[in-house]
Amino acid sequence: MDLFSFRKPKNELESQPNEQQNIPFIPEEMWVKCPKCNTMLLTTDMEENLRICTKCGHHFRMNARQRIKMLADDETFTEHDADMTSTNILDFPGYEKKLEKARTKNAKESVICGECKIGGIKTVLCVMDADFMMGSMGTVTGEKITRAFEYAADKKMPVVVCTVSGGARMQEGIMSLMQMAKTSGAVKRHSDAGGLYITVLTDPTTGGVTASFAMEGDIILAEPDTLVAFAGPRVIEQTMRQKLPRDFQTSEFVLQKGFVDAVVSRDNLKNTIVKLLKIHGYCEEVPEQ
Amino acid sequence: MTAYEKVTAARDAKKLTSIDFIARMFGDSFIELHGDRRYSDDKAVVAGLAMLYDTPVTVIGLEKGRNTKERMERNFGQAHPEGYRKALRLMKQAEKFRRPVLCFVDTSGAFCGIGAEERGQGQAIAENIMEMMTLKTPILTILIGEGGSGGALALAVADEVWMLENAVYSVISPEGCASILWKDSTKAPEAAEALKMTAPDLFKLGVIERIIRQPKADETKMFESLKILISRTFEKNLALSDDELTSARYERFRKIGRPE
Numbered sequence: 282m283d284l285f286s287f288r289k290p291k292n293e294l295e296s297q298p299n300e301q302q303n304i305p306f307i308p309e310e311m312w313v314k315c316p317k318c319n320t321m322l323l324t325t326d327m328e329e330n331l332r333i334c335t336k337c338g339h340h341f342r343m344n345a346r347q348r349i350k351m352l353a354d355d356e357t358f359t360e361h362d363a364d365m366t367s368t369n370i371l372d373f374p375g376y377e378k379k380l381e382k383a384r385t386k387n388a389k390e391s392v393i394c395g396e397c398k399i400g401g402i403k404t405v406l407c408v409m410d411a412d413f414m415m416g417s418m419g420t421v422t423g424e425k426i427t428r429a430f431e432y433a434a435d436k437k438m439p440v441v442v443c444t445v446s447g448g449a450r451m452q453e454g455i456m457s458l459m460q461m462a463k464t465s466g467a468v469k470r471h472s473d474a475g476g477l478y479i480t481v482l483t484d485p486t487t488g489g490v491t492a493s494f495a496m497e498g499d500i501i502l503a504e505p506d507t508l509v510a511f512a513g514p515r516v517i518e519q520t521m522r523q524k525l526p527r528d529f530q531t532s533e534f535v536l537q538k539g540f541v542d543a544v545v546s547r548d549n550l551k552n553t554i555v556k557l558l559k560i561h562g563y564c565e566e567v568p569e570q
Numbered sequence: 571m572t573a574y575e576k577v578t579a580a581r582d583a584k585k586l587t588s589i590d591f592i593a594r595m596f597g598d599s600f601i602e603l604h605g606d607r608r609y610s611d612d613k614a615v616v617a618g619l620a621m622l623y624d625t626p627v628t629v630i631g632l633e634k635g636r637n638t639k640e641r642m643e644r645n646f647g648q649a650h651p652e653g654y655r656k657a658l659r660l661m662k663q664a665e666k667f668r669r670p671v672l673c674f675v676d677t678s679g680a681f682c683g684i685g686a687e688e689r690g691q692g693q694a695i696a697e698n699i700m701e702m703m704t705l706k707t708p709i710l711t712i713l714i715g716e717g718g719s720g721g722a723l724a725l726a727v728a729d730e731v732w733m734l735e736n737a738v739y740s741v742i743s744p745e746g747c748a749s750i751l752w753k754d755s756t757k758a759p760e761a762a763e764a765l766k767m768t769a770p771d772l773f774k775l776g777v778i779e780r781i782i783r784q785p786k787a788d789e790t791k792m793f794e795s796l797k798i799l800i801s802r803t804f805e806k807n808l809a810l811s812d813d814e815l816t817s818a819r820y821e822r823f824r825k826i827g828r829p830e
């Protein structure tokens with residue numbers, strides 16, 4: 282059964298290449314329509330509001346760099362393994378070209394890992410990126426996340442992972458599947474060493490990521506308007522010809538079914554994470570005199 | 571055989587299923603145990619206790635069923651979350667008694683449906699994978715037909731993974747891969763080659779430790795030699811300390827596909 286449910290971008294803005302951002306004429310994409318309340322929003326207003334609809338609170342998707350900026354204290358994020366790049370390990374036809382096309386200035390792999398301070402507390406932070414092959418899990422994705430957990434276990438640091446994934450990286454075949462085991466092993470070791478792991482599920486979290494580290498957090502948070510699934514809704518509709526219940530697989534749905542601890546809106550996310558870190562005894566770094 | 575011919579063979583309704591393996595290897599010593607103690611008993615997973623010579627073992631298999639009626643009952647070997655939770659319950663029990671665990675994998679994948687999603691299919695698989703990684707008793711998994719993605723991996727985080735020579739193991743079905751990547755499911759044979767899903771390919775990639783020859787007719791010898799090999803592997807791993815055992819298992823997966 283395939284695990285893939287690549288969803289179309291929710292609005293046109295998301296499918297625009299980033300290069301055009303510096304051009305000083307007024308672009309058409311100055312406006313964006315909220316898919317929930319249909320309000321036309323000024324893109325700049327929406328961006329300034331953490332990409333949340335100013336009218337109804339709908340959460341637009343956010344890329345990894347934006348999310349790191351939102352969660353990490355200013356100028357504290359140091360990236361790990363930034364140069365690790367995906368290669369065509371199985372000689373899969375057409376994969377090199379796909380990789381080339383997927384690499385942009387802001388998205389070089391489907392996850393960015395590193396360490397930072399969150400509310401002054403030293404934390405390992407991994408943020409997946411839908412802009413790179415829909416956040417699919419390749420060998421590099423698994424390796425970077427595994428190293429992040431091993432590093433955190435070694436340094437006795439907490440880990441926060443923001444997930445977004447269309448599922449496995451088909452072009453890496455079985456190697457993609459093995460990353461589920463590899464990452465889960467590292468999560469378990471960090472956990473057995475007493476480390477805190479907070480998962481933040483963001484839209485969409487599906488497939489092999491859901492069936493591994495996304496569901497292994499001590500605390501699992503989800504953003505509103507997030508698809509959380511093993512098999513995505515399109516797969517289920519196609520294979521089962523079943524009509525899906527309303528709000529099926531939304532963050533609110535999985536909360537009600539008992540699989541996440543809380544749905545937290547983006548403007549309250551950092552605050553919630555800081556509170557959780559402190560409750561688990563992690564302290565702010567006191568600057569040396 | 572081409573990769574796709576192996577896929578077809580692995581799906582053949584007439585081939586041996588987990589129940590056949592259990593019956594031929596353990597005979598009357600097998601006692602079936604049911605239920606996940608949380609929701610129900612998933613018949614896509616058959617599990618219980620058996621004697622391997624004079625060693626008690628826990629046996630867990632994904633079961634497709636051997637005729638139409640059984641296949642319906644067994645949901646074609648596609649487990650729901652409760653199936654994976656039954657498996658984990660019995661693995662934890664095996665750990666308590668330091669009894670080795672033998673898993674048979676034969677599934678096109680974990681079941682995709684409303685109930686499976688509502689009851690946390692992703693969470694159930696994730697928990698199995700994570701808990702198996704540090705289970706303090708030997709685990710050996712044998713792929714006897716189809717090994718479909720996360721639904722197969724949920725029983726395949728083991729000290730060693732073996733494969734019948736015509737079994738397949740993949741992250742996605744070749745049809746699914748061809749239709750998503752090339753918008754053309756008739757290109758499944760090409761996808762099957764590209765995915766490297768056959769036993770020899772997986773052996774080269776370090777994903778499996780052993781390939782088991784499949785005889786054309788009488789399988790008696792295959793089962794006898796399997797029993798000897800399994801028994802030796804368990805014996806070797808039972809001699810390890812908990813730490814040695816789980817560290818080796820961690821390293822086994824840690825090194826797969828590690829970029830230079």
Ligand SMILES: [Zn+2]
Pocket residue numbers: 315316317318319320334335336337338339
């Ligand atoms: Zn709105």
